[in-house]
Amino acid sequence: MSQSDSFDADVLVVGAGPAGLALGAALADAGLHALLLEQQPQVALEDPPEDGREIALTHRARRVMDALGLWSRIDPSEIAPLNEARVVDGGSPQVLHFGRGSGERDGAHRGGAQPLGWLVPNHRIRQAAWAAATARPGVQVLCDARVDAVEREAQRATVTLADGRRLAAPLLVAADSRFSATRRLAGIGAAMHDFGRSVVVGRVGHAQPHAGVAWECFGYGNTLALLPMNGQRVSAVVTLPADRAPQWLALSDAEFAARIEAQAEGRLGAVHAAGPRHHYPLVGVYAQRFVSHRFALIGDAAVGMHPVTAHGWNFGVYGVEVLARELAAQRRCGGDIGGPRALQAYEREHRHTTLPVWLGTNAIVTLFTDERRMPKLARRAVLTVAERAPGLSRLLKAGIERQLTGGGVAGAAPH
Ligand SMILES: Cc1cc2nc3c(=O)[nH]c(=O)nc-3n(C[C@H](O)[C@H](O)[C@H](O)COP(=O)(O)OP(=O)(O)OC[C@H]3O[C@@H](n4cnc5c(N)ncnc54)[C@H](O)[C@@H]3O)c2cc1C
Structure with missing residues (x-):
């Protein structure tokens, strides 16, 4: 045992989804x-099955996935460059461009040749995360192990599994989805935004070739995103009032x-159809705190985003990078890895990165899905001004592209 014989690990992680697995790999790399x-x-x-999610990845997410050995485990034929994103509203001829097609200045801003980001099927990310984590001797995964209870004492966190087994460590991390039961067991609440919509x-x-262009078409009645995949294929993402989803699934x-x-x-x-249809209810979640005594939240358990700004997994990866870095620093200086110092540093940085985008995403979704006359006029005005007013356009696009490359906080992305 690393810290004391009475511990089962340095860190217990609930959930081996992509966030939990990536964190396991990053912690192992920190010893x-x-x-x-x-x-x-x-x-x-x-060997997870295809689940319909095409994940738009930022440059920062790619860098972290590279460092953890996830990127090299994804077959290049599954990685589609995202060259440009275009947003249209209803029948309006106005198109808001991001990326290569959006003018020389924007290309220059990103150094010209780089794509905006990449699209990778979620099940391939999960598969790569599993392979990368389990290749490290410092990571152990216990499957068929549901956490049912959490206790925290001065020096330890203990979980009880459904079969009665108990396990303890100086730190417990919940990576058990946006509806995290462990978050609740640790007494942390969350703001939940049920959009009443499904995808x-x-x-x-x-x-016709898609040229690596993603489209976000805010129609009246439903929204359609077209996400380029390799070959002549796109992922068609229809966002609609939840009560109309069964009808679309039955087509x-x-x-x-x-x-x-x-x-x-x-x-x-x-x-023509090229695969099965999948269905997801849209509920955004933002935890009131990301840490408490000997406890941290990561991935969707911390921040579960509406997919329109394509940030859920990207934020998961950013959180992994920051939490692992802070815990590694504690370990290097012989500090308590479950103590407040590292956890508070993680909380501060992750909140600073995610909160503006969480708020901005919810505002965009509200504006662009409201079918009343005034919001329709308002969004048409937003697109027109953003595309035509050079100063505002540059500012907006720079902010959005900075988000995609993982360099800062602001606005929207495709999806
Ligand atoms: C349609 C759609 C499109 C998306 N597009 C994008 C995108 O373009 N870009 C982007 O960045 N993100 C996107 N996302 C978000 C992304 O898919 C998620 O952020 C990511 O998959 C969350 O990973 P996670 O590991 O946090 O959670 P999950 O994948 O939900 O994993 C949680 C794990 O915890 C386990 N678990 C739960 N409870 C317990 C328990 N009590 N005990 C033990 N285990 C437990 C579960 O079995 C599961 O394996 C999209 C999401 C959707 C729905």
């Missing part, structure tokens, strides 16, 4: 022993493709 507790069986983690997502093939493949083709307004040419 810490991480024990991950996951309720699902091993087979669901090592229905499915891959489609199409006749035949041909009916679904016809609707996407019509709403894409000729941008992709003829469309």
Whole structure:
């Protein structure tokens, strides 16, 4: 045992989703022993099925994934560059551009040749995270292990599993999804924003090349995002009032493709279905605190974003980087890794990074999904002013691109 014989690990992590696994890998690289507790069986983690999520990754997320050995474990044929994003509202001819097609100045801002980001299927990220974490001797994953209770004393955190086993460490980290039961067991509340909407997502093939362009089409009735994948395929993400999701799920493949083709307004040419449809209710979550006594939250358990600004996993990776860095610093100076110093530093930095985007995302979603006349006029004005007023346009785009490259706080991204 690393700290004391009475501990089962340096850090107990609840949840072996991508955030928990990436944290395990980062802690192992810092010389810490991480024990991950996951309720699902091993087979669901090592070979997860396609789940319809295409994750837009920022430059910073890629850098961290590279350092942890996740990036090199993803087949390059599954990584699609995101060259440009375009936003359109209803039938308006106004298009807001981000990235390569948005003018020389923006290209110069990003050094010209770099894509805005990359799109990678979520199940490939999960698979890579599993392989990277379990390749490290410092990471142990206990599957079929559901955490049912949490106790914290002065020097330790202890969990009780559904089968009665008890495990202890100086620090407990919850990475058990946006509806984290462990967060609640630790007495931390969360702001929850139920958008009353769902996404229905499915891959489609199409006749015309997409050129690495993502489209966000804010229509009236539903929103359609078209996310470029490698080859002549996009992920079609339909955001709609939750009560209409069953109807979209019940469509035949041909009916679904016809609707996407019509709403894409000729941008992709003829469309056909190229995979199953999946469905996610949209609930955003922001924890009131990210840390408490011998306890920290990471991944969606800390910040569960609406996918429109494509930040959920990106924030998960940023959090992993910061928490692991602070714990490693404590370990190097012989400090208590479960003590308040490292945890508070993580809390400060992660909140500073995520809170403005959380608030901004919710405001964008509210504005762009409100079907009343005034909000419709307001969003048309936002797009027009953003595209035509050079100063504002530059500021807005620079902020958004900074977000995509992982360099700061601000606005929206595609999805
Ligand atoms: C449609 C959609 C599109 C998205 N697009 C993007 C995007 O473009 N960019 C982006 O950055 N993000 C995106 N996201 C968000 C991203 O998918 C999530 O942020 C990420 O998957 C969360 O990972 P996680 O490890 O925090 O949580 P999860 O993947 O939810 O993992 C939690 C794990 O904890 C386990 N668990 C739960 N409770 C317990 C317990 N009591 N005991 C033991 N184990 C437990 C679960 O079994 C699970 O394995 C999108 C999400 C959706 C729904």
